[in-house]
Amino acid sequence: MHENTIGRRGQDPFDALIDVLAAVNRYDLALGVIPIAFVITLVAASVFGVPAPYAFAAAAIVGIGVIADVCYLNPPVDQGSTDRTDDRTAAD
Structure with a gap:
């Protein structure tokens, strides 16, 4: 069910979903991989009879590997800030 607001033309829900998925970055995917890995192992343990531990x-x-990757191997970089310490030392 799709609800339109008064006075505004609403966006198609499919287009909104595409916009959200297009905005997903590497770190969002990493946050999704961890619980998905646990769900897959729970299903696999019950289907194949593997002990849960x-x-x-x-x-x-898998979770430790993902966390190590996004925190230490490829950490997020603040692309919006600039380093002003070099400018101040050059001016002094």
């Missing part, structure tokens, strides 16, 4: 250990290893 072993399955969750595998999911934890």
Whole structure:
């Protein structure tokens, strides 16, 4: 069900979904991978009869790898700020 606001033409829900998905970055995907890994291991443990602690250990290893990647190997970089300390030392 789609609801329009009064006085404004509403955006198509499919277009809104496309806009949101286009704005997803690497770190958003990383946050989604961790719980998905746990859900997949829970399903795999129940389907294949793998003991849950072993399955969750595998999911934890995936989660640790993702966290290590986004925090230490490829950390977020603040692209909006500039380093003004070099400018001040050159002026002094």
